[in-house]
Amino acid sequence: MNHTSSLSWRSLLNIGLLAGLAIVYTGLIGMIQVFSERGIIAGVLTMGQIMIFLPPLVAGYMAARRSREQGAGRMILNAGLAGLIAAVLPVILVLLIRQLDVMGVDIRSMFVNASKALIDHLTFERGIGPGLAMLVGFMTALGLAGGALMALPERIRQTLITGTTWVIGIGLLSEFMIQILRNLFGNQAGRSIFQAGALKPIPALIIFIVTAGIYYFWQLQGANIRARYARSGEGTKQTFQRTSVGLLGILLLMLPWIVGTFLSEVLANVGLYVLMALGLNIAVGLAGLLDLGYVTNFAVGAYVMGALTSTGPLGLAELNFWIVLPISVLAAMTTGFLLALPVLRMRGDYLAIATLGFGEIIRLLALSDWLAPYIGGAQGILFIPKPHIGSLTIDTPETFYYLILAACFIMLFISIRLNNSRTGRQWMAMREDEDAAGAMGIDTTLAKLLAFTLSAASGGLAGAIFASKLGAIFPHSFSLLISINVLSIIIVGGMGSIPGIVVGALALIGLPELLREFSDYRLLLYGALLIIMMLVRPEGLWPSAVRRRELQSDAAEAAAAD
Amino acid sequence: MAASAKPARTGFLSKDYFERMTWVDWVLNALRVLILALVIIGATNTLLSGKYTLAQWVSLIMSGLAQGSIYALIALGYTLVYGILLMINFAHGEVYMAGAFTAYFIADWTAKSGLLASAPVIAVLIWVIVAALVSMGVAVLLERVAYRPLRGAPRLVPLITAIGASFFLQYTFRGLYGTGFKSYPAVPIIQGSVAIGGFNILIAQLVVFFSALVLMLALYWLIERTKMGKAMRAVSEDKEVSRLMGIDIDRVIVFTFLLGGALAGAAGVINGLYRPQGVNFFMGFFPGIKAFTAAVLGGIGSVPGAMLGGIFLGIIESVGPSLILDGLGINSANQLKDVIAFTMLVFVLIFRPQGILGERLKEKKA
Incomplete structure (x- = not known):
């Protein structure tokens, strides 16, 4: 029992039941049903089925891993048992729903998703008896598969997982792959690989083999290639870096043509969030x-743009977009500065709650009838014109993509420079220990004001572009959820890390826009991600070097203290 | 504590007060004066104009008192947890929602089965028990899964986790019970009003106030008079020393979350009695933040403070729009009720983070 690598029956039971609970949970909140609409491999696998199959697989893997010193026999037994136990709760759920149905109790009046559809998904539409037998069989088999995966050598396991992840990823994004292929090669290309919004089985297999193969090759040769790159002269390295940056630049510029109108729209939204996240990163990350x-700054930028350019009844000046753009940014910075003044003395959690209060006050004021004669109240400001460059009007998602891309690059440049500047280091010192930073001669008041003001600029810029992109603004676009979205991006990407922000925005804003069924569960997943990130990987997906060092030494200290 | 040998407080009248003032103090003081002036001008204008009768004021105060008791019950959950773990349980509003939302289905069932009509007190007690159990379950789960592994982590880490947990819980219950607003069944015996001292007062408001009061007194007794309460006070004083004294810290923390959860669940049902229109998955978020305001207002970590703060906030929020905003010539002032609450939140955090009754936080917070 006390031996760490042996698995007691009780923990085995826990692992299995947890896996079963995961299935029951996703079923009852409706995810399995909704995600079953999304095919991964046509006629073979849907996203909903993955949500049923993944828990027993993981349970089997965990069970095997924790009993690996008890011999191969126990490993297999435990893995299979974990899968079998994982089936218990889902089976009970199905039987319960059915029994209640027979008794005439309307369970759906409480649990809206405990429906016939859920039973069908869990029993693979084969009826209760054979369906449940199938479920139990599948789950035991998957538990065993998880155990087998554990037993494989690390390299092969990683290869298999990589290949599968790619297939699932591409399968998930089928609809958009089809659009891209249609844009590039015409209608026929999409149809040969995809069918009904999912991968065809043969192409799926090919993708699996290719990606797994590349990964395996990299496993074998990666160290060599990296070593050769490290040994190569400065010149070669520079050429390599320049070429890759150049290629990336060309790719970014060509993106709207490659992906088409709808995806350009998605990219433009991702860009707006990248802008905001870069701004918030100054305050939170650095x-x-x-x-x-943070939404306050976004709202101020948008409202200034709206009020000064609108050709409607609420427009004040009907100015040109390009004149108002810097004014919006300045207005946001001023707001950032003014709102920073009262909170200068606050730290940590109180600061968070106070800023949340500001955000809500601004939204409620924007919504109120009191200010409605000036900023439109709940009706908002309409008739915001599109920007022009000469005779070119920026009005399509593609053109807005370029505008936002340019804004992102400006902010990226500023952020990177700030990151490595004296001010940036002052911020980081303050982040680590405000008192110590003050004692070292850093004017923390000034540093805080600067952080809030600069961080607001980017939000204002995003807000201004957002206003003219949408052509109208409403108070409900400026809810707390925007702040939470931006915060999630930073935390998932890695606080203080600029590439992390881009990755985070693509994952958190891009993906849900691509997969419509995500939208209902978007905040559920954000919430879960925030918790998981904090528990497992507080440094984020793509941490900044400084942050990584710190958190690791924190962890080491904590371990030493225990 | 040795560090408590602080220099004598520099009062407003002391000689070097002005010398020590930095420009930030000037700004903050100006802000103070501005707010105070606005409040005074607004209130005098309204009172002089005689726009509202005394009866209207009394009814506003009573509704504030009822709303405030609900805030107070939720605030106790924040305060208890903060007192012991020094963390803001941002998801506490969702603990409240979970109980209220789940108990709706039981309430609906008791109404349909006739139990509510035949034995209303028993029926409502069943609602309260169910709500409290669900809220306790959620609170303990939250502690076990999200907070316990992060004890001792940098302060922002558990706060971010709590924000995540808040949204996770909201959307979990949205998935489970659907998106619509559900209305608690009306309880016949608390309808209507009574005349007290010449004013008509809604019975529901009195019931809300007194049931909250009973719960708070019970909590106060529990903390001051029982062994577990003593342990809780010890842990909030000093975790390490209490551990050495043989107190099981984990048990105390779980018990604290249980208590907070039970009060929040009860608050959920009381809210349902008072304002039957609408429980839904988002119902806990803003009351949660306001209850946090109440907790800070009273002095976070202080149990009587949370009660006081809650009731104070409820009354300000209810009276404020008519009293202050009306007097400043702001139209449709009632829309700005929440603005008053949030302004209060911000200003309490700025000017008196230790609250009305809190003192000891000052050393710990730094």
């Missing part, structure tokens, strides 16, 4: 000031 009212 200076350690948790700002939950």
Whole structure:
């Protein structure tokens, strides 16, 4: 029992039951049903089925891993048992729903998703008896498969997982792959690989083999290639870096043509969030000031743009977009500065709640009838014109993509420079220990004001572009959820890490827009991600070097203290 | 504590007060004066104009008192947890929602089965028990899964986790019970009003106030008079020393979350009695933040403070729009009720983070 690598029956039971609970949970909140619409491999596998199959697989893997010193026999037994136990709760759920149905109790009046559809998905539409037998069989088999995966050598396991991940990823994004292929090669190309919004089986297999193969090759040769690159002269390295940056630049510029109108729209939205996240990153990531009212800056930028350019009844000046753009940014910075003044003395969690309060106050004021004569109240400001460059009007998603891309690059440049500047280091010192930073001669008041003000600029810029992109603004576009979205991007990507922000925005904003059925569960997943990131990987997906060092030494200290 | 040998407080009248003022203090003081002036001008204008009768004020105060008791019950959950773990349980509003939302289905069932009509007290007690159990379950789960592994982590880490947990819980219950608003069945015996001292007062408001009061007194007794309460106070004083004294810290923390959860669940049902229109998955978020305001207002970590703060906030929020905003010439002031609450939140955090009754936080917070 006390031996760490042996698995007691009780933990085995726990692992299995947890896996079963995961299935029951996703079923009852409706995810399995909704995601069953999304095919991965046509006629073979849907996303909903993955949600049923993944828990027993993981349970089997975990069970085998924790009993690996008890011999191969126990490993297999435990893995299979874990899968079998995982089936218990789903089976009970199905039987229960059916029994209640027979008794005439309307369970759906409480659990809206405990429906016939859920039973069908869990029993593979084969009826209760054979369906449940199938479920139990499948889950035991998957448990065993998980155990087998554990037993494989690390390299092969990683290869298999990589290949599968790619197939699932591409399968998930089938609809968009089809659009891209149609844009590039015409209608026929999409149809040969995809069918009904999912991968065809043979192409899926090919993708699996190719990606797994590349990964395996990299496993064998990666170290060599990296070593050769490290040994190569400065010149070669520079050429390599320049070429890759150049290729990336060309790719970014060509993206709207490759992906088409709808995806350009998605990319433009991702870009707006990248802008905001870059801004918030200054406050949260660099200076350690948790700002939950970031939407304020976005709203100010948007409202200034709306009020000064609108050709409608609420328009004040009907100015040109390009004149108002800097004014919006300045207005946002001023707001950032003014709202920073009262909170200068606050730290940590109180600061977070106070900024959240500011955000809500601004939204409620924007919504109120009191200010409605000036900013439109709930009706918002309409008739915001599109920007022009000479005779070219920026009005399509593609053209807005370029505008936003340009804005992102400006902010990226500023962020990177700030990151490595004296000010940036002051912020980081303040983030680590405000008192110590003050004692070292850093004017923390000034540093905080600067952080809030600069961080607001980017939000204002995003807001201004957002206003003219949408052509109208409403208070409900400026809810707390925007702040939470931006915060999630930073945390998932890695606080203080600029590439992390881009990755985070693509994953958190891009993916849900691509997969419509995500939209209902978007915040559920964000919430889960925030928790999991904090528990498992507080440094984020793509951490900044400084942050990584810190958190690791924190962990080491904590371990030493225990 | 040795560190408590602080220099004598520099009061407003002391000689070097002005010398020590930095420009930030000037700004903050100006802000203070501005807010105070606005409040005074608004209130005098309204009172002089005689726009509202005394009866209207009394009814506003009573509705504030009822709303405030609900805030107070939720605030206790924040305060208890903060007192012991020094963390803001941002998801506590969702603990409240979970109980209220789940108990709706039981309430609906008791109404349909006739139990509510034949034995209303028993029926409502069943609602309260169900709500409290669900909220306790959610609170303990939250502690076990999300907070316990992060004890001792940097302060922002558990806060971010709590924000995540808040949204996770909201959307879990949205998935489970659907998106619509559900209305608690009306309880016949608490309808209508009574005349007290010449004013008509809604019975529901009195019931809300007194049931909250009973719960708070029970909590106070539990903390001051029982062994577990003593342990809780010890842990909030000093975790390490309490551990050395043989107190099981984990048990105390779980018990704290249980208590907070039970009060929040009860608050959920009381809210349902008072305002039957609408429980839904988002119902806990803003009351949660307001209850946090109440907890800070009273002095976070202080149990009587949370009660006081809750009731104070409820009354300000209810009276404020008519009293202050009306007097400033702001139209449709009632829309700005929440603005008052949030302004209060911000200003309490700025000017008196230790609250009305809290003192000891000052050293710990730094």
